[in-house]
Amino acid sequence: MSTRLGFAPLLAFATLLCSGTCLAAEPITICIGNTASPPFLFPSKDGTVQVLIRMAAEQQGLQVKFQPMLPAKCAEEIRAGTINSGAAMGFTAVNQEFAAYPMKKPGEADTSKAVGAARSVVYRMKGSKADWNGSSFSDVKLGVLFAKGNSVFTEKLKALKVPFNDETATFQKNLLKMVAGQGELVIGFEHEGKIRMEEPEFAGKIEALPVPFTEAHYFMAFSKKYYEAHAAQVDALWAAIAKTRSNPAYLSAIKGIQ
Structure with missing residues (x-):
């Protein structure tokens, strides 16, 4: 068997693996408002929600990237799937049309996994x-x-x-x-x-x-397109958010943010 023939199956196998995991290794792009919402979100520094998401993502070996933009633009990008997530979205009927939330049961979001209230x-x-x-x-x-x-x-x-x-x-x-x-x-x-x-x-x-x-509770909600492709990863991140909210390290990190 030639080197070229022997390498082809390995390349095909690597491609199959990458199709399921490589996208998940990319930073999660998260939109936030382009104006401050203290103490939760700031476009030029980290608020309590950004600290929470960063810490939870780090526990899962994930990278995140926050992108400030107009709220209406944020919704459009999530609907289109060009932005992966919104940092703090209300559980509303309109948002549920295009965004995935951590659910306790049909029609009810799991508030233990909210980024805040x-x-x-x-x-x-x-x-x-x-x-x-x-x-x-x-x-x-x-x-x-x-x-x-x-x-x-x-x-x-x-x-x-x-x-x-x-x-x-x-x-x-x-x-x-x-x-x-x-x-x-x-x-x-x-x-x-x-x-x-x-x-x-x-x-x-x-x-x-x-x-x-x-x-109201607010959630890190994901585009349905992203959730369908990375459901296990997102579910694990939501679970990490729930645990991190009561973590002493997180509570210490957000002291003084206003």
Whole structure:
């Protein structure tokens, strides 16, 4: 048998092996928003979610690459399969059309494998009559403001049939719009709200309403195309995320992030 003939079967066998494993060795590309969402995600440094995913991936021998982009673009890329994953996606009906989540049972995501949970709060100017009572809004004429790209907020407001405006990129800018009289209410995450309410342009001017708007878990969700090709790898990564969340090393690593 010639050297060439003997090498051909080995090359074919290596190709078969590569078709199942080489793609998985590539870094997982993960989109995040192009604006900060403290303390969870930042486009220029690692937030608590990025630290969690990096540590869990390292345990599995995987590499990850975070790519900031507009939230709408992120959804498009995941749907197309050109981006592998979204770092912190809400478990919404629209997202489930194109993204795979860790599931506890059909129709229910496994919250033990979430990258985190966040509460959103409704803010108004002090003295305003605009209100949110936990089930409905009142005295809202200009629409509810929130940062562009939050599918959890969008779907809930649509279900409530409440007018909203999500044309502005950040929570801070929406607060400025409200101060300028361009909206009566702003929805934002509670953690960032506490930070913003201490800033000079908002201190003493705005207040948080007592009833939360949402209390939702967020997940590292994958494009269905990627999950179908690497289901075992993704399942193992989700399991590692669940374990890492309570790991003392992780809890120490995220101290001070805000």
